[in-house]
Structure formats: structure tokens, C-alpha cells
Amino acid sequence: MLLDNFITINQKKYSFTAGETILAVCLRNEIFIPALCKHPDLEAQGKCRVCLVEVAGRGLATACSTPAENDLNIKTNTVEVKRARRTNLEMIYAEHIEKCDACIQEHNCALKKFAESYGLKLTRFQDRKGKSPLWHFGALSPQRLVQEQKEVARHFKDQKEIKFRQAQLELHGQGFVEFDSAKCIDCGICTEVCSNRQTVDFCETAGKGFTTQTKPVDDETKDCVYCGQCIVHCPVGAIQGVPHWSAVEELLKNKKKLGKIMIGQIAPSIRTSIGEEFNLPYGEVMTGQLAGSLKKLGFDAAFDVTVGADFTTYEEARELVEWLEKGKDRPMITSCCPGWVRFAEFYLPDFVSHLTTTRSPEIISGIWPRLIGPS
Known part of the structure; x- marks a missing residue:
């Protein structure tokens, strides 16, 4: 007969299973412990040290990396714990330049919530990242941008259309992923997910102490795949x-002046996930609401990319038949995801000849509305 495992937290006993950490037990029992560098997808980092708790006979310990053990006595809100958490948060803010108005986490920022909870003095320590670089991954070089804009000029005659398309090229030439290292707290999460989950190894967290920096690797044989x-x-x-x-x-705002009909595309994954942002049940289908919202914003029409996926499936099946008839090497591998194609091109070059030439659902969804006309 197996003996139950128990741990004491704030003078109350809780059961735990072998391998669970103190943080895991607390979260499962709705005991609040702040944490920034722990993500459920990844191994414990133990770097932010915001999840500190007091272990009887041992002192302060990180809840995310300390295993639960029988007879451990844990306190989560002592004066010492609060002081240490507050100090660590203030030091984290010293390496995080606040740009809240332009941040994707503006309305869901754990760091800001913790600062309010612990009454932080954000200016206690001097900012050390004011001059840290801003990287744009996937950006076109100035030479490549000029080359692409010349191609546009060769393919179109109308000067208004040329000017419009060249401006769009300049916009998209800024790249796909923006890394503002002035906001980075060097928690190591991006490094781990890039290296251990995606096997890309494009990000690294180097140095120790105040010299720690998360950045793209210097190895030119590695690159971002925009996953x-x-x-x-x-x-x-x-x-x-x-x-x-x-x-x-x-x-x-200027669609009439530009003579453009604006069409919004709805990605299949978004229609079943965006509802979570509005406290709706997981998987709630929001296609109609998304289409209505896009029209409210000023789009003339909205299309579900699922339709493009149907065309892609048909074309890939037709292409596979051609491959079989011609005796080409198999398997034929989809090219729907730009991140996957980029990964194959850079890290699995032997797979490139196996990629289908069929366009992605998004590209096809951008083409077929033109075929059915402005109406």
C-alpha cells in the first residue's frame, strides 16, 4: 500500500505526487505565487526568482524548481518572502524599459500586476538597458528592397499602382518578428523554446549577472524561421x-482615394481561439462575429481562409497524382506554413525538393476574390 505524500503550506496540508514542485502544488490548490520565468510548456528556469517561498529549516527557495517533499513546511507570504520578491521585481524592472502603450501585453501584463501588488518603487535601481538594440528578423536589406521595388515598376504601368505597391513593400520589408531587447528580462524562456522545442537555436542567453543578455546567435549558419x-x-x-x-x-481611411476594395482574411485558428480573450468557452466558433467586426472597422468584405485551404487541398491532390505518374521521389510534403518552409530551406535542405509547389491557403485566399470580381 502506497503512503500518501503531504506537504504543509501556510499551516495546511496538501497532497502531492512524486516529481511535483512546490509551485505546481500551489497552483493546483489555487495558492497564489508570482512567477515570470516558468511556463507550463517548458522546464523550470529558476532565473527570475520572483516565486520565492520560505522553507522551514532551509530559508528562501524558488518554488518553481524546488521539489515537494514529505514533511516540508512552506510559507508563501512571510515578511522576508515579500521583501525578497519586491527586491527581485525591482531589479527586474531595472532591465525592462517600460513601453506599455505599444506592448502586446498591455492589458495582460503579469509584471505590471506584480508591481502593483507589491507596491514597487520602479526607479529604485537604475535602468541598464536604455541603449539595448531593437532587432527585426526577416527584414529586407536596403539593396534587396530597392531590387524588389524595381521589379514592381517593371510589372505595372500605372504610376499610382506602382507607388502604392512600393510603399507596401517598404512596410513589409521591416520584417516579421520584432525583438526589443530593452524590454527583455533575460528569463531564458525564448532561448529554451527556440532551442529545445523548435530545435532552431537562433536565440541565446549569454553572460552572467548584470552582463546577461538574450540575443540572436552570432552563428551565421542559423537563422529565425518566424515560427x-x-x-x-x-x-x-x-x-x-x-x-x-x-x-x-x-x-x-484612404481606400476610396486609393481606389481599393479592402478584404479581411480570417485564419481558421483565430475563429476558434479569439473567443478566449472575451471569456467565452474554449473552441467557441467566432467566424460570424469576426466577419462583422472586420466590416465594422471598414473592410468591404471578409473571407474565411478555410475556403483557400479547400482549394489548396484540391491542388495538392492533383499535384500528387502528377508526381506519382512521373515517378518523382516521395513523399510530397505540404508547403502551407511559411515557418515550416523556412525551417526546411535552412535546416533540412534535403526536404526542399519534396515540398509541394501549391500555394498556401492564405495566398490562394488572396487570389480568388479577384477572380469573382468587385461584387
Whole structure:
């Protein structure tokens, strides 16, 4: 007969299973402990040291990396714990330049919530990242941008259309992923997800103490594949997609002047996930609400990319038949995801010849509305 495992937290006993950490037990029992560098997808980092608790006979310990053990006596809100958490948060703020108004975490910022909870003095320690670089991954070089703009001029005759398309090229030439290292707290989450989950190894957290810096690797044989996992996992909004909303708003505002019909595309994943942002049940289908919202913003029409996916599936099936008839090497691998294609091109070059030439659902969804006409 197995004996139950118990741990004491704030003078109350809780059961735990082998391998659980103190933080895991607390979260499961709705005992609040702040944490920034722990993500459920990843191993414990133990770097931010905001999750400190007091262990009887041992002193302060990080709850995220300390295993639960029988007869451990834990206190989560002692004067010493609060003081240590407050100090660590103030030091974290010294390496996080606040740019809240333009941050994707503005309305869901754990760091800001913790600062309010512990009454931080944000200016206690001097900022050390005021001159840290801003990286745009996937940005076009000035030479490449000029080359692409010349190509546009060769393919179109109308000067108004040329000017419009060249301006769009300049906008998209800013890249896909923006890493503002002045906001980075060097928690190591992006490094772990990039290296251990995505096996890309493009991010690294180097140095120790106040010299610690998270940055792209210097190895030129490695590059970003724009998968977006660093964006999803960053707890402070230091990494985000390059924002284009101001440009979209400008296009909507001037669509009549530009002579453009504006069409919004709805990604299949968004229609079943965006409801969570409005406290709706997981998986709630929001296609109609999204289409209505896009029209409210000024778009003339909205299309679900699922339709493009249907065309992609048909074309890939047709292409596979051709491959089989010609005896080409198999398997044929989808090219729907730009991140996957980029990964294959850079890290698995032997797979490139196996990629289908069929366009992605998003590209097809951008083409077929033109075929059915302005109506």
C-alpha cells in the first residue's frame, strides 16, 4: 500500500505526487505565487526568482524548481518572502524599459500586476538597458528592397499602382518578428523554446549577472524561421510580430482615394481561439462575429481562409497524382506554413525538393476574390 505524500503550506496540508514542485502544488490548490520565468510548456528556469517561498529549516527557495517533499513546511507570504520578491521585481524592472502603450501585453501584463501588488518603487535601481538594440528578423536589406521595388515598376504601368505597391513593400520589408531587447528580462524562456522545442537555436542567453543578455546567435549558419513561439512564450512582450495596424488603419481611411476594395482574411485558428480573450468557452466558433467586426472597422468584405485551404487541398491532390505518374521521389510534403518552409530551406535542405509547389491557403485566399470580381 502506497503512503500518501503531504506537504504543509501556510499551516495546511496538501497532497502531492512524486516529481511535483512546490509551485505546481500551489497552483493546483489555487495558492497564489508570482512567477515570470516558468511556463507550463517548458522546464523550470529558476532565473527570475520572483516565486520565492520560505522553507522551514532551509530559508528562501524558488518554488518553481524546488521539489515537494514529505514533511516540508512552506510559507508563501512571510515578511522576508515579500521583501525578497519586491527586491527581485525591482531589479527586474531595472532591465525592462517600460513601453506599455505599444506592448502586446498591455492589458495582460503579469509584471505590471506584480508591481502593483507589491507596491514597487520602479526607479529604485537604475535602468541598464536604455541603449539595448531593437532587432527585426526577416527584414529586407536596403539593396534587396530597392531590387524588389524595381521589379514592381517593371510589372505595372500605372504610376499610382506602382507607388502604392512600393510603399507596401517598404512596410513589409521591416520584417516579421520584432525583438526589443530593452524590454527583455533575460528569463531564458525564448532561448529554451527556440532551442529545445523548435530545435532552431537562433536565440541565446549569454553572460552572467548584470552582463546577461538574450540575443540572436552570432552563428551565421542559423537563422529565425518566424515560427512565432518566442512571441507566444515571452512573458513581458519583448518579442512580438512587427506591427502593421497603423498602416492598415491608414489604408482603410484612404481606400476610396486609393481606389481599393479592402478584404479581411480570417485564419481558421483565430475563429476558434479569439473567443478566449472575451471569456467565452474554449473552441467557441467566432467566424460570424469576426466577419462583422472586420466590416465594422471598414473592410468591404471578409473571407474565411478555410475556403483557400479547400482549394489548396484540391491542388495538392492533383499535384500528387502528377508526381506519382512521373515517378518523382516521395513523399510530397505540404508547403502551407511559411515557418515550416523556412525551417526546411535552412535546416533540412534535403526536404526542399519534396515540398509541394501549391500555394498556401492564405495566398490562394488572396487570389480568388479577384477572380469573382468587385461584387
